[in-house]
Amino acid sequence: MKSKCFYCFLFLIFLGLQDCCEGRLLLASPKPDRDNAAGYARWLVSQSSWGILSTISMELGGSPFGNVVSFSDGVVDKSTGIPYFYLTTLDPTARNALKDHRSSLTISEYPLGTCGNADPENPVCAKITLTGKLVLLDANSKETKFAQTALFTKHPEMKGNS
Numbered sequence: 001m002k003s004k005c006f007y008c009f010l011f012l013i014f015l016g017l018q019d020c021c022e023g024r025l026l027l028a029s030p031k032p033d034r035d036n037a038a039g040y041a042r043w044l045v046s047q048s049s050w051g052i053l054s055t056i057s058m059e060l061g062g063s064p065f066g067n068v069v070s071f072s073d074g075v076v077d078k079s080t081g082i083p084y085f086y087l088t089t090l091d092p093t094a095r096n097a098l099k100d101h102r103s104s105l106t107i108s109e110y111p112l113g114t115c116g117n118a119d120p121e122n123p124v125c126a127k128i129t130l131t132g133k134l135v136l137l138d139a140n141s142k143e144t145k146f147a148q149t150a151l152f153t154k155h156p157e158m159k160g161n162s
Contacts, residue, residue, distance in 0.1 A: 029043065029046065029047070031043060031114060034126075040126060041081075041128050042079070042081045044107055044109055044112075044126055044128055045073050045079075045081055045083060045107060045128070045130075046073055046074065046079035046081070047112055048071075048107045048111070048112065049070060049071070049072070049154055049155065050068060050069060050070045050071065050111070051068075051069065051071060051083075051105045051106055051107040051108075052066045052067065052068060052069075052105070052106040052107075053066070053067055053068075053069040053071075053085065053093055053103060053104075053105050054066040054067075054103060054104045054105075054106070055067075055092075055093055055096035055097050055100065055102070055103045055134070056096060056100040056102055056103075057092065057096050058095070058096055058099045058100065059092060059095070059096075065092060065093070065096060066106075067091065067092070067093045069085055069087070069093065069105075070085070070086070070151075070154075070155050070158070071083040071084060071085050071105070071151075072084055072147075072150040072151045072153065072154040072155065073150065074146075074150050075149055075150050075153045076153070078150075083105055083130070084147035084150055084151055085134075085151075086151050086155075086158050097134035097136075098136070101133035101134050101135065102131075102133060103131070103132065103133065103134045104129050104130060104131045104132075105129070105130045106127065106128070106129045106130075107127070107128050107129075107130075108120055108125065108126070108127045109125050109126040109127065110125050
């Protein structure tokens with residue numbers, strides 16, 4: 001039996017992180033001062049390429065389900081603070097999100113290599129959990145084109161799966 005696969009673009013809407021910000025891919029922008037919490041959060045999102053996306057699992061009776069996912073929040077100099085994901089319904093994360101949009105994305109500074117010798121759980125190594133709703137984008141929208149460009153710029157191997 002041949003399984004059908006389709007890909008969807010989903011993004012999270014976050015409270016408090018919807019202003020545009022400047023950002024560059026993978027540590028191209030300077031680390032902001034820690035006292036600037038919003039700027040630091042935007043920097044962390046723009047510099048990261050993956051995180052843990054958690055959804056409410058319909059297959060597990062409403063239990064939380066976390067999955068490692070790649071994301072991008074924009075292209076060089078056009079970071080938005082809104083993470084975009086490229087998911088398939090073969091993955092439980094997308095299936096869950098289509099049934100219950102509530103979700104969270106957890107990102108750690110540790111993979112960026114900017115925590116020095118600190119343990120990932122050390123408070124000097126930033127972590128953020130963004131909560132919101134995963135929303136399927138209209139396939140023909142300008143935002144979908146932006147999301148594709150953002151994702152394919154940061155994750156070129158995704159382009160072959162579109």
